[in-house]
Amino acid sequence: MTASSRASAAGEFDYLVIGAGSAGCAVAGRLAETPTTSVAVIESGGPDDHYLIWTPVGLAKTVVKPGPYNYGYNSEPQAALGGRTNYQPRRRVLGGSSSLNGMVYIRGHQRDYDDWAALGCHGWSFEDVLPYFLRSENNPRFAGTGNPWHGTDGPLYVNDLRSPNPFAQSFLKAATQAGHKLNDDFNGADQEGFGYYQVTQHNGERWNAARAYLHRGKTTDGRYNGGRPNLHVMTGAQALRIVFEGRRAVGVVVARDGVEQVLRARREVIVSGGVFNSPQLLLASGIGPAGQLRALGIDVRQDLPGVGENLQDHLDIVINTQLDSTDLFGATLRGGLRLFKEMRRYRRDRTGMLSSNFVEAGAFVKSRPELERPDLNLVFTVALIGNRNMGSRRKLGHGYSGHICVLRPESRGSVRLHSPDMRDAPRIDTQLMTAPRDMETLIAGIHIMRDVFNQPALRSLGGREMKSESFADEASLREFVRAHADCLYHPVGTCKMGAANDRLAVVDPTLRVHGFDGLRVVDCSIMPTLIGGNTNAPAMMIGEKAADMIRAAAH
Structure with a gap:
């Protein structure tokens, strides 16, 4: 019997990684590269080998409502949004x-990471984290070019879209007509401008973190497997609480197939449940604000006020233009017939509309010219998309939309417990748009996007702007924002990284939980502030960097 199989049989491993999200996959995959190290990944959800996940447009089904792959949380009612709740899709x-996102590969602005270092997160400047972005990335566009901003042999495939939508090209032409510059690489030396997104795809299929870091090779029936005897992936396993011996984390209690069991870690327990579930697990384990824990009958192991605080998410709103073209997605008979043809094309060569991520092009712009970096992200979508009070998909028909996203909102929310049971959803209070500056920045972005939409390259194609009456005056525009603004599903910050003298810091710059040995948090919850872009690539960077810090500590 090998050491790995003995570890598996005994339920004891060197490292327990709780959560197989983007950061969890990265840290587990890298730690398992040492053959003598046993790593167990504990995931509450199931396998990812389903056509709705591999096919890029499948996200239209997996994101919109709760299901087998999506917890589909909802926030508390938000006073600044007229009492609406925010929908919060989260993976299972x-x-x-x-496995559910729009596959956009964005690192954020270089200054975002320098800001972290200035806040006391030493070792997290852009110069420090860039090598980990490069190590993870496999971008064929830059192979052999010596481009210093991109990696070409990492496990994460990053590609240009295979079949860009003609309306996305019209959007970029309209941007130049409005006086904006184009940018063919948002992850290069300069983020500002309009251009196509790079996406985490390979051969027209979604390339998620599991494919990048957990799967190795294919079996004869086409299904992926781990391929490493020292890497154990446990699906359908719900973590309930962390097990301690004194001040050291030594394991976790999990529920699997209705049975509770204790899995033990010889070296470290790595919490990677994501921005909502990581603080939830710490709280359920007695780590967090003492008053909150006592009110729920939880024994206080460590009074750590920052657990669950500092929640941030990109503030977003959508403007839509209805246009009857089957080049754009829409729930109509004609659209269905077009998609049937596109299915045959996708099965044949993995190109066409089914390889689209919907959000094909976008921009990073400044709401005010005096700013030193973009504070807005504009996203062009080849379908009509909005929040739940915009109308049904069938009623909306075909069209295109523009997301306007505030990159660094000032509003801060929280994550707390509804109950000590991890199987209950956490209490999410986004506090969206409670800071006045967020509304002003969003309105500036709406004006920029509408100016682009009104240029000849798009306007000549026809179409009807939806809710156009909302833009008639300032009061109507503000009411539109209150009625339709929402999160962009990029939450961060609830296990904030910081120095010991930071009252809200949960982990130190090596991601160790303050006050404990053998316990780290490795996911986007450690971000002290939001980065200027999508959070998926940074999550994998965090996992990559954490693996090096963990290995260094082991030696």
């Missing part, structure tokens, strides 16, 4: 949210 599948 290998690969985490990288």
Whole structure:
């Protein structure tokens, strides 16, 4: 019997990674590269080998409502949004949210990471984290070019879209007509401008974090497997609480197939449940604000006020243009017939509309010219998309939309417990748009996007702007924002990284939980502030960097 099989049989491993999201996959995959190290990944969801996950447009089904791959949380009612709740899709599948997202590969602005270092997160400047972005990335566009901003042999495939939509090209032409510059690489030396997104795809299929870091090779029936005897992936296993011996984390209690069991870690327990579930697990384990824990009958192991605080998410709103073209997605008979043809094309060569991520092009722009970096992200979508009070898909028909996203909102929310049971949803209070500056920045972005939409390259194609009456005056525009603004599903910050003298810091710059040995948090919850872009690539960077810090500590 090998050491690995003995570890598996005994339920004891060197490392326990709780959560197989983007960061969890990265840290587990890298730790398992040492053959003598046993790693167990504990995932509450199931496998990721389903056509709705591999096919890029499948996200239209997996994101919109709760299901087998999506917890589909909802926030508390938000006073600044007229009492509306925010929908919060969160993964319950290998690969985490990288199995459900729009596959956009964005690192954020370089200054975002320098800001972290200035806040006391030493070792997290852009110069420090860039090598980990490069190590993870496999971008064929830059192979052999010596481009210093991109990696070409990492496990995460990053590609240009195979079949860009003609309306996305019209959007970029309209941007130049409005006086904006184009940018063919948002992850290069300069983020500002309009251009196509790079996406985490390979051969027209979604390339999620599980494919990048957990799967190795294919079996004869086409299904992926781990391929490493020292890497154990446990699906359908719900973590309930962390087990301690004194101040050291030594394991976790999990529920699997209705049976509770204790899994033990010889070296470290790595919490990687994501921005909502990581603080939830710490709280359920007695780590967090003492008053909250006592009110729920939880024994206080460590009074750590920052657990669950500092929640941030990108503030977003959508403007839509209805246009009867089957080049754009829409729930109509004609659209269905077009998609039937596109299915045959996708099965044949993995190109066409089914390889689209919907959000094909976008921009990073400044709401005010004096800013030193973009504070807005504009996203062009080849379908009509909005929040739940915009109308049914069938009623909306075909069209295109523009997301306007505030990159660094000032509003801060929280995550707390409804009950000590991890199987209950956490209490999410986004506090969206409670900071006045967020509304002003969003309105500036709406004006920029509408100016682009009104240029000849798009306007000549026809179409009807939806809710156009909302833009008639300032009061109507503000009411539109209150009625339709929402999160962009990029939450961060609830296990904030910081120095010991930071009252809200949960982990130190090596991601160790303050006050404990053998316990780290490795996911986007450790971000002290939001980065200027999508959070998936940074999550994998965090996992990559954490693996090096963990290995260094072991030696």
